[in-house]
Amino acid sequence: xxxxxxxxxxxxxxxxxxxxxxxxxxxxxxxxxxxxxxxxxxxxxxxxxxxxxxxxxxxxxxxxxxxxxxxxxxxxxxxxxxxxxxxxxxxxxxxxxxxxxxxxxxxxxxxxxxxxxxxxxxxxxxxxxxxxxxxxxxxxxxxxxxxxxxxxxxxxxxxxxxxxxx
Amino acid sequence: xxxxxxxxxxxxxxxxxxxxxxxxxxxxxxxxxxxxxxxxxxxxxxxxxxxxxxxxxxxxxxxxxxxxxxxxxxxxxxxxxxxxxxxxxxxxxxxxxxxxxxxxxxxxxxxxxxxxxxxxxxxxxxxxxxxxxxxxxxxxxxxxxxxxxxxxxxxxxxxxxxxxxx
DNA sequence: TATTGTTATACTCTATAACTATA
DNA sequence: TATAGTTATAGAGTATAACAATA
Numbered sequence: 013x014x015x016x017x018x019x020x021x022x023x024x025x026x027x028x029x030x031x032x033x034x035x036x037x038x039x040x041x042x043x044x045x046x047x048x049x050x051x052x053x054x055x056x057x058x059x060x061x062x063x064x065x066x067x068x069x070x071x072x073x074x075x076x077x078x079x080x081x082x083x084x085x086x087x088x089x090x091x092x093x094x095x096x097x098x099x100x101x102x103x104x105x106x107x108x109x110x111x112x113x114x115x116x117x118x119x120x121x122x123x124x125x126x127x128x129x130x131x132x133x134x135x136x137x138x139x140x141x142x143x144x145x146x147x148x149x150x151x152x153x154x155x156x157x158x159x160x161x162x163x164x165x166x167x168x169x170x171x172x173x174x175x176x177x178x
Numbered sequence: 179x180x181x182x183x184x185x186x187x188x189x190x191x192x193x194x195x196x197x198x199x200x201x202x203x204x205x206x207x208x209x210x211x212x213x214x215x216x217x218x219x220x221x222x223x224x225x226x227x228x229x230x231x232x233x234x235x236x237x238x239x240x241x242x243x244x245x246x247x248x249x250x251x252x253x254x255x256x257x258x259x260x261x262x263x264x265x266x267x268x269x270x271x272x273x274x275x276x277x278x279x280x281x282x283x284x285x286x287x288x289x290x291x292x293x294x295x296x297x298x299x300x301x302x303x304x305x306x307x308x309x310x311x312x313x314x315x316x317x318x319x320x321x322x323x324x325x326x327x328x329x330x331x332x333x334x335x336x337x338x339x340x341x342x343x344x
Numbered sequence: 345t346a347t348t349g350t351t352a353t354a355c356t357c358t359a360t361a362a363c364t365a366t367a
Numbered sequence: 368t369a370t371a372g373t374t375a376t377a378g379a380g381t382a383t384a385a386c387a388a389t390a
Contacts, residue, residue, distance in 0.1 A: 031336065032256040035244025036305050041312055043237040044331040045215040047258025051339040052208050071209045078201025084349065090198040092213025099350060121348040121389045139202050146207055152337045153330065161330055164323060165210040170197065172314045173217040251371065263358070265373060287366045287371040
């Protein structure tokens, strides 16, 4: 279970190779997500040659591409962002000519979102770069494990946060 | 593979129940981590009845508890934080009487970290609360899946970020 | 009255680099 | 010269609430 490993630095420079135990933390997932994401995010910062580079920019473009005509609230929900944050992201995408808003004629409160050809092209390049950034991570997993991990993460998100209820 | 689902809002209020496709995003893990963590973090904000409540506070306390005498850099590496951030966390823990620094007599640059009895007590309560916050997530997984997911996440972190090399 | 999108503001978190003391 | 810890600061990210337009 715990497999707690006491690391008492006794002159021995244990530090480098030693792995610390997680103790009671083993029963939590939240910290595992955070510490991975903390490191992964750093590598992603320098990916695109675009002015602004907010987190969620690439995700949003990809989801718009996969769901042409999606509304902003639906996109926000699927991307795990709030609607206020998304406004700035769509602004950036629109100013860069990668996506565009189109007022819904049926429900004039809504904006329908679409990618541009330029956006599609850029999306391909970004995805390739992002994949490169995750190459080390994928190298730790077999293809079957990757699929399994993806499936579990999607299930968690859809069940817990993707639903209408907050 | 992609199973892309076009969601064209045609008067039909598809919005609520519909699930959007992820398209090319399916090949990435980073966004999956982020969107889950974005939501999970919100629930954790209101957990402890302590003054400051930085992310990483609970994780740090738990790791200290499982590894008495750990140094700050080792802890920072294991928790996925940088050493500057950790200083503030340890300050908070020390001021709250939950942990304490002890100068290493062998290498006087280092601080050895220990929990206090009060810290141990608080840790138990926090872990219980944090587990409650993750209850929904665990409900999505079988016990076997939970272990499998934990193992994969730990492997990813250790292989990619836990090593000495950055 | 509820929802979509928007804006502005304040707050939190993080990254960086410089500094000390020890080694 | 390198490492452990500290500090200060600027910048990035996020949450909040109020608002207009539409339903």
